[in-house]
Amino acid sequence: MWNIPRDILEAEILCRLSIKSLLRFKCVSKEWHCLISDPKFALYRQKKQGEIDNNNTIHQRVLVLAISPDRLQSLHCLTRCITELNFNFPFESRPNVIIGSCNGLVCMALHGCKDFFIYNPSTRAHKKLPDPDISLGSPYLYGFGYDSSTDDYKVLAVSCLRVLLKVFSMKAFSWRDVHYNLGVKLFYGTESPPKGCLFNGALHWLVSGFHFxxxxxxxxxxxxxxxxxxxxxxxxxxxxxxxxxVGGCLSLNVCCSNCVDKTTDFELWVMKQYGVHSSWER
Structure with missing residues (x-):
């Protein structure tokens, strides 16, 4: 068993195991502990799991923050089934905002987006980020994603009133100010606080069109x-x-109210060609 080549061990054996089994197998040897703990192995495993899963169910689930305290749910987009997730938040108080999720990690915020945490629901490990020093009274756009060019996770806080963007780098473990110029001030719509949608290596937001x-x-x-x-x-x-x-395309949720029977319906639209307005399909 110990003569198994590392590439075979990683690609054909360990990457097929559940998170619970991998955590146990960290105790097998120092070599296994280092391999399983390597963030690059986690990314490789997720990619491999996506290839193994013919139904592509990994990309058909949505993480939902429930209204009741201490509850997270997973919505399966095809079956429309909602599953309770018993994460047992390891925080002093319940997170009130999910900033985003990426590669199995979840970025959460407490106390009105004052305290940020990176949380791994599978291992229950978490890390508190430094204070971003942002004004709680000002509206912000938020986002969390992975930068493959630098192998780094980033958290964003974009001021909607000032030309100011704060970027947190997991590698540097610090926030820094980045000045931007869109030509206008940012104004967002109904979602508050707005969280960036990660797609094609970029975070996306829906903002007021009037100012554009x-x-x-x-x-x-x-x-x-x-x-x-x-x-x-x-x-x-x-x-x-x-x-x-949805299905490898940027999607849009549209709210349609019916004044006659006083009901509200939702339509789902997808942008079949990224950046092409005429490619929107219902």
Missing amino acids: GSQDPVIIAFDLAEEKFCRVGEACHPRSVSLGV
């Missing part, structure tokens, strides 16, 4: 590698409320 010369809401994106903003295009409907990713 459009009647409909506008999608903007922040490239995590280049650390620059760009305008992706207009939303397909004035009642767009949130962004997502």
Whole structure:
């Protein structure tokens, strides 16, 4: 068993195991402990699991922060089943905002987005981030994602009133100020606080289209590698409320109220060609 080549051990054996089994197998040897603890192995395992899973269920689940205290739920987009997730938050108080999730890690915030944590639900490990020193009274856009160009996780806090962007680097374990220029001030829509949707290596937000010369809401994106903003295009409907990713495409949730029977329906639109407005499909 000990003569198994490392590449076979990693690619054909360990990457197929559950997180619970991997945590136990850390005790087998120092070599196994180092291999399983390596962040690169975690990324490789997730990629391999996606290839093994023919139903692609990994990308069809949505993490939901429930209204009741200490509850997280997982929504399966195909079956529409909601599963309770018993995470047992290791914090002094319950997180009130999920900033985003990426590669099995979840970025959460407490106390009105004053205290930030990176949390691994599988291992229950967590790390508190330094104080970003932002004004609690000012509106911000938030985001969390992985920059593959530098192998780094980043957290963003973008001021909607001032030309100020704070970027946290997990590698440097510190916040830094980055000045941006979109030509206008940022104004966001119904979601508060707005969390960035990670897609194509960039965080995306839905902001007020009026300030961008459009009647409909506008999608903007922040490239995590280049650390620059760009305008992706207009939303397909004035009642767009949130962004997502469905079937490898940027998606849009549209709220449609019926004044007659006083009901509310939601439509899902996908952008089949990234950045092409005419490619929106219901």
